[in-house]
Amino acid sequence: MDNPLMLMIPGPTPVPQQVLLASAQPPISHRSPEFRNLMADLTADLKWLHQTQNxxxxxxxSGTGAMEAGILNFLSPGDRVLVGCNGKFGDRWANxxxxxxxxxxRMTAPWGKALDPEAFxxxxxxxPNPPIxxxxxxxxxxxxxxxxxLETISHHIKAHSSALIIVDAVTSLGVCPVPMDEWxxxxxxxxxxxxxxxxxxxGFVAVSPFAWQAHATARFPRFYFDLGKYRIDAAANTTPFTxxxxxxxxxxxxxxxMKAEGLTRLFAxxxxxMQATRAALRALDLPLWVSDDAIASPAVTAIAPAQIDPELLRSHLRDQYGVVIAAGQDHMRGKLIRIGHLGYMCDRNILTTIAALEATLSDLGYPFQPGIGSQAAARCFAQPS
Ligand SMILES: Cc1ncc(COP(=O)(O)O)c(C=O)c1O
Structure with a gap:
């Protein structure tokens, strides 16, 4: 049977059929009235998602291209920048x-811990000098x-400096609130x-008026990623390049x-x-790497299994049960596994993943009470939201 693997990684995420089918249309001219209507719709809806007028x-x-655009449009050689580094993607910004x-x-925190707003x-x-x-x-x-x-860090930055706040919301936008204007x-x-x-x-880059001021004096060479071009063209419902x-x-x-669902329901x-995933993993006694619920990302949950080889677990889960989860990254490869639960997923994705995980644990001889993880997840889903 042709049974596609089930993606439970923190991106790419599953794509709804409506979205796949929408893309399966003949391309249109990007210099046509139809395209201008499309752009007008997209611009309005993207503002809605970002909770912004910007x-x-x-x-x-990809996201990294958008990150690069976020640097070269607003900064100049030699500028002082402060980068929060508590994982691979913070490190990527610093690099x-x-x-x-x-x-x-670099403002660092150990991997698995949150950045300390107070430290900022x-x-x-x-x-204070020269200004960051x-x-x-x-x-x-x-x-x-x-x-x-982010909310508290942003508050401190605005209260104590004139720095731009550049945010990687790659796995938070559309997953939890990132109210650009309010924050x-x-x-x-x-x-x-x-x-x-x-x-x-x-890739997407949302830009505040304060950042546009910085754009006017920023001195890195830019061409394809010059956001000024995109801004002018977006105002006319078009794009600078194909x-x-x-x-x-x-x-x-x-x-x-997403709009039909509404932001409140989407985030809930x-x-x-996330809560069901964490409850299941706790019930299975698989150590959550981020044990503090208050700083747990709603996009991905990592576990650091002590009694079982994470890579063996991951490959068995994929090869035997068709569920793909992610490995640890950089120095955490071989030590962590990460379950993505962002995007177009429902109870069934989590329940299937936990059941397949239990089957894997059982195959690999890990001691646990069969069904305990699935039950914990199911109990979470049974609670009224
Ligand atoms: C937080 C974060 N930032 C940046 C990126 C880089 O995005 P891309 O792989 O699309 O370049 C990722 C990708 O996983 C990410 O999770």
Whole structure:
């Protein structure tokens, strides 16, 4: 039987059939009235998702391309930047800044722990000169399953500096609130293959008026990723270069589905998937790497199994039961496994994953009470939301 693998990784995520079918249309001219209507719709709906009045621009790139655009449009060589590093993606930002010749300072926390908002306040107060040009934060750190306290960090940054706040919301946008205007975020980066419930291929950069001021004086060379071009063209419901129009169709369909659900229900649903996953893993006595629920990412949950080889568990789960989960990254490879639960998923995805995980544990001789994980997850789903 042709049974596709079930993706339970933190992106790419499953894509609804409506979204896949929307992309399976003949491409249209990107210089046509139909395309302008499409762009107008997308722009309005992206603002809704970002809870903002700001520009939200669409790039043909992965999330990392959008991150790069977030650096080269607003900063200049030698600028002081402060980067929150508590996992692979925070480290990626710091490396990117180093590559661009920025004066990069790292605010670190151990992998699996959250960035300390207070440490940002102290750092900004203790070393005000020359002014830090941007503070860069990964909201949901996908490598560890930590959700950083972006709201409080942002509050401190705005209270104690004139820095831009650049945010990687790649696995938080569409998964939990990222109210750009309320939290005074200046640049928000995301990518289609995560909370958007879409295939990979689009990057998004939302830009505040304060960031546009920085754009006017920023001195890195830029061409394809010059967001100024995208801004001017988006205002006329067009794009500077040939866009992947079929992905734009998909985006229209996925945003329409999300709007029909509403942000409150969408976020509550994602939270419920996380809670059920965590309850099941706890019941199975598989150590949650982020044990504190208050900082758990609603996108991904990592476990650090002590009695069982994580890579053996992962390959058995995939090969025997068709469920794909993610490995640890960088130095945590072989030590962690990560279950993605963001995007287009429902109770069934979690219950199936936990049942397949139990079957795997049983096959590998791990001692546990059969059914206990599934029961814990099912109990969570049975609670009224
Ligand atoms: C938090 C975070 N930032 C950035 C990226 C990079 O995105 P991409 O792989 O689309 O370049 C990812 C990808 O998983 C991510 O999870």
């Amino acid at each position: 520009d939200v621009l669409i790039l043909a790139s 990117l800044c180093d590559q661009f010749g920025l004066a990069t300072e 306040r102290l750092h900004l107060q203790a070393q 040009k941007a503070v860069i934060i990964t909201h949901s750190e996908t490598s560890t399953g930590v959700l950083n306290d 005074r975020l200046d640049v928000v980066i995301s990518a289609s293959q995560k909370g958007y419930r879409m295939p990979p291929g689009l 866009p992947p129009v079929n992905l734009f169709f998909a985006l229209q369909a996925s945003l329409a589905m 649903h994602q939270q419920g998937l």
